[in-house]
Amino acid sequence: MTQTTYDLLVIGGGINGAGVAADAAGRGLSVALVEADDLASATSSWSSKLIHGGLRYLEHYEFRLVREALGEREVLLKVAPHLVTPLRFRMPHHKGLRPAWMIRIGLFMYDHLSKRTTIEGSKSIRFDPAGPIRPEYVRGFEYSDCRADDARLVVMNAKLAEHKGAEVLTRHTVTRARREQGLWTVTIQPENGNMFTVQARSLVNAGGPWVRKVLDSFDNVRIDKTVRLVKGSHIVVPRIHDEEQAYILQNSDGRIVFVLPYLEDYSLIGTTDVDYSGDPRTPEIDDDEINYLIAITKDYFRCDLTPGDIVWTYSGVRPLMQGEREDDEDASRVTRDYHFEVEDEHGKAPLLSIFGGKLTTYRKLSQAAVSALKPWFPGMSEPWTDQAVLPGGENMTHPQPYAEELCRRYPFLTPKTARRLAFSYGRRAELWLDDAQQEADLGERFGALYAAEVTYLMEEEWAQTVEDVIWRRTKAGIDMSRQDRERLVTFMAAQSGAGSERGPASRLASA
Numbered sequence: 001m002t003q004t005t006y007d008l009l010v011i012g013g014g015i016n017g018a019g020v021a022a023d024a025a026g027r028g029l030s031v032a033l034v035e036a037d038d039l040a041s042a043t044s045s046w047s048s049k050l051i052h053g054g055l056r057y058l059e060h061y062e063f064r065l066v067r068e069a070l071g072e073r074e075v076l077l078k079v080a081p082h083l084v085t086p087l088r089f090r091m092p093h094h095k096g097l098r099p100a101w102m103i104r105i106g107l108f109m110y111d112h113l114s115k116r117t118t119i120e121g122s123k124s125i126r127f128d129p130a131g132p133i134r135p136e137y138v139r140g141f142e143y144s145d146c147r148a149d150d151a152r153l154v155v156m157n158a159k160l161a162e163h164k165g166a167e168v169l170t171r172h173t174v175t176r177a178r179r180e181q182g183l184w185t186v187t188i189q190p191e192n193g194n195m196f197t198v199q200a201r202s203l204v205n206a207g208g209p210w211v212r213k214v215l216d217s218f219d220n221v222r223i224d225k226t227v228r229l230v231k232g233s234h235i236v237v238p239r240i241h242d243e244e245q246a247y248i249l250q251n252s253d254g255r256i257v258f259v260l261p262y263l264e265d266y267s268l269i270g271t272t273d274v275d276y277s278g279d280p281r282t283p284e285i286d287d288d289e290i291n292y293l294i295a296i297t298k299d300y301f302r303c304d305l306t307p308g309d310i311v312w313t314y315s316g317v318r319p320l321m322q323g324e325r326e327d328d329e330d331a332s333r334v335t336r337d338y339h340f341e342v343e344d345e346h347g348k349a350p351l352l353s354i355f356g357g358k359l360t361t362y363r364k365l366s367q368a369a370v371s372a373l374k375p376w377f378p379g380m381s382e383p384w385t386d387q388a389v390l391p392g393g394e395n396m397t398h399p400q401p402y403a404e405e406l407c408r409r410y411p412f413l414t415p416k417t418a419r420r421l422a423f424s425y426g427r428r429a430e431l432w433l434d435d436a437q438q439e440a441d442l443g444e445r446f447g448a449l450y451a452a453e454v455t456y457l458m459e460e461e462w463a464q465t466v467e468d469v470i471w472r473r474t475k476a477g478i479d480m481s482r483q484d485r486e487r488l489v490t491f492m493a494a495q496s497g498a499g500s501e502r503g504p505a506s507r508l509a510s511a
């Protein structure tokens with residue numbers, strides 16, 4: 001770390017920590033973002049990857065949350081056009097479940113609770129009897145939300161924070177913090193190296209599922225709030241239908257399950273809600289969740305899905321805000337809204353802890369969190385992130401035309417690769433495609449990945465391990481052979497020893 005005292009030290013490099021770091025750095029604070037593992041290594045890469053209002057939350061009268069989330073779809077489409085794209089959802093009408101009038105009212109509210117400028121409204125539909133949905137489902141509804149690359153949204157927020165002067169430290173754990181003479185003294189344990197301390201005028205605890213654990217490691221804090229940990233799992237299978245829309249399926253337990261087109265060749269099916277008491281670092285899908293997700297899919301789709309079709313699964317832990325009366329509440333009904341606890345000592349050294357939140361609302365949450373620190377930093381500037389395009393999204397409204405531009409400029413790229421690059425990196429792809437004339441100029445291949453791409457990820461996006469590269473910066477892990485993975489391990493080991501003097505990404509420093 002380059003400073004001994006920061007205005008703000010943010011604990012946790014998930015979407016909320018990265019969002020807070022970017023917001024605060026842009027408002028003039030000196031900021032350090034400290035993440036125990038990799039950026040987005042926890043809940044923020046295990047989501048359903050939707051930027052959505054949350055149609056289901058209307059049933060629980062969560063109008064504030066839904067309005068804010070609906071509005072954020074428009075903002076994020078604008079500021080992260082490469083990572084957030086519109087998606088139509090189809091809901092088959094199930095005669096035994098919610099009545100059609102109720103769904104129509106819900107969709108009407110969804111269309112009107114917040115201002116829509118680009119997002120299409122909802123409508124009633126009839127299913128093609130020869131389509132992928134079982135013939136007993138004749139009618140249904142269609143509406144809009146957005147999908148996102150959750151992990152890359154985190155990394156690009158960290159990048160934005162860095163562009164605004166923040167320091168981003170991954171694989172460093174905050175192990176203790178105490179107030180001394182009006183400042184926080186924070187103890188940090190690097191993954192490899194010796195413990196050290198830094199000082200900060202304020203702290204934001206964005207520890208997600210660890211928010212309570214982080215508080216427990218601090219001296220003399222008076223907050224007793226906690227989070228309810230609820231596991232959610234997804235399965236990924238070869239694509240079960242060819243339509244471009246996603247499906248939202250109602251289940252008889254009142255829950256809904258999404259079937260989302262994923263990475264061109266797959267369907268992503270999820271999620272579940274299971275109370276969780278294990279280590280938030282290592283949640284895993286269980287057989288009941290697999291059977292639940294397969295059963296509901298087969299209730300609606302003409303397909304013979306079996307557990308043997310699953311190519312990948314992932315599970316994450318939601319850090320849900322625990323209300324006083326919610327102990328016995330069904331996990332799927334617990335609010336997805338967020339809450340801050342702020343405390344200071346004699347007007348100095350504030351600590352703001354984040355409870356709850358959604359990927360969708362991270363920007364508003366971050367803005368509100370930083371604004372809540374204004375009494376301690378009266379000189380901070382006004383909120384700014386609603387107009388701040390995330391790195392890679394410059395001069396773009398949708399990644400598809402940019403993918404076509406990439407194909408013209410780099411004719412050796414297949415249209416599929418160009419789409420992958422446009423939807424992952426946006427214009428930052430050019431930083432490592434650079435002046436390549438032929439595929440060989442990008443170096444060795446590791447499955448879908450190029451050596452130049454991996455070097456860029458290591459030098460510019462904090463990737464240190466193969467997991468960082470193939471499961472968070474990209475999803476190349478799904479199709480990667482064991483041999484390619486082993487070669488990638490060797491390549492990355494050689495790169496980390498080689499320093500930043502060589503490789504295409506070294507040119508980024510001056511870009």
Ligand SMILES: Cc1cc2nc3c(=O)[nH]c(=O)nc-3n(C[C@H](O)[C@H](O)[C@H](O)COP(=O)(O)OP(=O)(O)OC[C@H]3O[C@@H](n4cnc5c(N)ncnc54)[C@H](O)[C@@H]3O)c2cc1C
Nearest residue numbers: 012014015016036042043044047048050174208232359360
């Ligand atoms: C199954 C599932 C599906 C979901 N789907 C959606 C969706 O489609 N749309 C949506 O909007 N939301 C969705 N969510 C919710 C969303 O993913 C979460 O609200 C969000 O990712 C939480 O982010 P976070 O930054 O608070 O937590 P995290 O991403 O968990 O980040 C916390 C970070 O803190 C770090 N940390 C912890 N302790 C320390 C320490 N002592 N020192 C340093 N670092 C530390 C951790 O390593 C971690 O990286 C879903 C959640 C789940 C589980």
